[in-house]
Amino acid sequence: MDEITPRALTASEIEYMGELLEDLTNLRDSLCSMAAHPPFSLNELDSGYRISAENLLHYLALRRQDIRLLQQRLVTLGFSSLGRSESCVLPTLDIIIRTLSLLLGQPLKADCGETSTITIQDGPLLLLQHSKELLGATPESRNVRIMVTMPTESAQDPSIIRDLLKAGMNCMRINCAHDDPETWLEMINNLQTAKEEFGQSCQVFMDLGGPKIRTGEIEPGPHVVHVHPKRNEYGITVFPARILLVPEGSSAPEISDNQTVFGVPKSFLQKLKRFDEIRLLDARHKSRKWTVVEVSDFGCRVESIKTCYVVPGTPLQLKEKQRPKITAKITSVPKQPGFIVLRQGDCLVVTADSNAGHSKHLDTQGNLVTPATISCTMPEVVSQVHPGESVWFDDGKIGGVIEKVETDRFWVKIQHARPEGSKLRAGKGMNLPDSQLNVSSLTPTDISHLTFIAKHADAVQMSFVNSAHDVTLLDEALSRVKGDHLGIVLKIETRRGFENLPSMLLTAMRRPKVGVMIARGDLAVECGYERLAEVQEEILSVCEAAHVPVIWATQVLENLAQKGMPSRAEISDAVMAHRAECVMLNKGPHVIEALGVLDSILKRMEQHQTKKRALLRALRLAQNGR
Missing domain, CATH: 2.40.33 (M1 Pyruvate Kinase; Domain 3)
Structure with missing residues (x-):
């Protein structure tokens, strides 16, 4: 075969590449400059996360700019578009700059005041290492772990945990908002027995309840x-x-x-x-x-x-x-739990007292005498809200806008409810996504649970974490109970938590084992359901840049776990979950079946894709045209 001689670059191509090289060099200089002044010395961080913190700072600097036109120019020349540079920002830029310089026959320009401390291979390896330290070793058949929330019955019935472990559970989640230490210990003992039987590993994650705001009691319904x-x-x-x-x-x-x-x-x-x-x-x-x-x-x-x-x-x-x-x-009948029916346009008064809530009262002509009223489980937040801020109840099923605020109550105009009316019951979640609440993410109850967690768990999950200060409070509390060995997982379930994720990650990196959970239930309510896909994409990208493992959680295969039949939408959702390092299933009567389906999905998907990168394995479909 004749040897092909590469053609020389044209003048226009040389000019095009020269301009691109200059823009890339300027971009690299700006990244180094913006990342040069972190909020604190990186020497304060755990040694295993210092390089990761540097890369995170470079990635954040990169994403402060709109480089879409630059990406298009890179693609026309067959270079990386930087769209997969999360885990190794400077190395990716350096390779493109070096290649362009060689093509143009130009001497390599001196790096800006900072040289890359990792290679393109190091970034993914650091993420794998940090994932193993927090979540345990990867299963033999797949790279993504599966976490399962324990039902109360698993404390008394060892076969539940045994069957879950046999079916592929890699991490056990115990929700400290339910049950008690005696029940949790039974669960952990049953897991230990099952681990010894199968010779398998399984990490124990304990989830702090956190400052969940809920609706208060409601007057009971009719005695019928x-x-x-x-x-x-x-x-x-x-x-x-x-x-x-x-x-x-x-x-x-x-x-x-x-x-x-x-x-x-x-x-x-x-x-x-x-x-x-x-x-x-x-x-x-x-x-x-x-x-x-x-x-x-x-x-x-x-x-x-x-x-x-x-x-x-x-x-x-x-x-x-x-x-x-x-x-x-008949002398007595069971009390019927009360509820308040709310429709669009109704007024709901949220109070700081502990009185039982009630429905609206009308006179004989149908005129409003007293509006519907309900208390909340955290009365201190009542005085911290402002008119114009939104409020959501029961996982976003009911929503409205605050119209008036007094010292001990505020008025909500209902704007989101079913046309026939939605029922609001006691103990339902209340979200105030627009309000700047002065509430600690670590409650006295959480602190009392840490002694047990430090003794029996592998990691602690912090609910409703909103700021770097919250992370510091947990770190200090764990030190007091000799829990420095524990991994910590930041549960991102509020708008403030999402917005402060970078600073919280940098603070958490003082510890050797760090993770993030995308708690999509409350997060969807706080950020808006239409933004959830965008928000979880940003969380995945930032965590990959920090080499921090992500747990994909809330309502994964929910219909299958609860009712035994999955929807097409939740199967597609589970397919997307393979981009995380761990996927969480909630408890349900059919959770074993859900675990099997999720295991199959994850095994299949990792043959086609890793993170955002497509893997071009041979396709059976491609053989049909031969």
């Missing part, structure tokens, strides 16, 4: 219980309603979800026997019949094949031929 059997599509009863009758004033035994408990006089219960029929007139004056199916020391169980509405005082009569008739009345 809707008892209804299960029916099929044709309205035919396939499973009767189950009712437990207990002596009035006694505490009911543990019951199942589909069973209702009513109190009745003890003397009436003593006269009941199996297969007896109890007649009653319900709250709608409908005649109904209950059949006794079991009699025991704590009361009796009855069944109903028809719907009935029961209130205190509902009359009961034992069907017997003898006289006098044996009668009684």
Whole structure:
């Protein structure tokens, strides 16, 4: 084959490349200049993160500028567009500058006052090393770990954790907002037993509850219980309603979800026997019949094949031929949890007191007498908000704007709710994304949990972290309980936390093991659902520049874990999760199945892509055209 002689560059090409080389050199100079004055000496950081901190500062300097036109010019010459330079900013620039200089026959220009301390290969390797130190060794079959939140039942049933570990769980998450230290210890002991059985590793992550703002108590609903059997599509009863009758004033035994408990006089219960029929007139004056199916020391169980509405005082009569008739009345019914129905245009008053909330009150003409009112679990925030700021309830299902603020309350005009009205219940999350709240991310309860965490966990996850000061508070608190060995994970779930991520990362790098969790539930509410994709993209990029592993969390395969059937949208979402170093599944009845599906997705995707870089493996589809 004839040898091909490369052609000489034209004058216009030389000019084009010369201008590009000058622009790249100026860009590099500006990066070094902007990154030359960090907020504190990098010598204060852990030795394993100093190079990473330098690279982060260069990346932040790069992203303060719009270089899209420069990227297009690089691509026309076949160079890197800098779109994959997160983990090694200066080395990527240096290679392009050096190549252009050689092509133009120009001497290499002296570097600016700073030379690159890492190579293009070092950046990804540092991320892998830091991920291993925090999350444990990578599984043999995939690079992305899977974290699973523990249900309460896993403390008493060792098979749950055993099955999760066998199915591919790499990290256990214990949510300290639930259960207690005794329950957590049982979970950890069950994990240790399973690890020894399978010879597998699994890190323990404990999640601090943090200052979650929630709605306060609401006045209970009407004292009426809707008892209804299960029916099929044709309205035919396939499973009767189950009712437990207990002596009035006694505490009911543990019951199942589909069973209702009513109190009745003890003397009436003593006269009941199996297969007896109890007649009653319900709250709608409908005649109904209950059949006794079991009699025991704590009361009796009855069944109903028809719907009935029961209130205190509902009359009961034992069907017997003898006289006098044996009668009684329902003395107590379960309290029905209250709720407030809110529609667009409604007013909701949020108070700092602890009084139970209530729905709006109208007069006989339908005029508003008192607006709907609800308290919040952190009364100190009530005086810190301002008119015009937004407020969201129940994971963004209800939203509005603050119209007026007083010392002990503020008024919200509801702007986002279902047309037929949305129900707001007690204990639901409240987000104030526009408000600058003076609230510590480390609560007294969190601090009390740190002693247990330092003794039993591998890492602690900080909820609602908003600033570098919050990170410092956690660092100091861990030192007091001898928890310096623990890794820390910053949960990004507020707008302030997202905006302050770079400074929080630099502060956290004083410790040898650092991670970030994208807590997408609250984060979506705080930043807006339409911005979530953009926000999580920025978090992934900044963390890669810092060589800090990311945990992709909240509602991953949620329908599959809860209901056993995934949606197409959440499968696509799980596919995107492979760009993180760890993916978190929440608890649910079908979490084992969800774990298997996620494991399969991650294994398949890492053959096609790593981070943002496509991997061109041979495609089966490409063979079909031969």
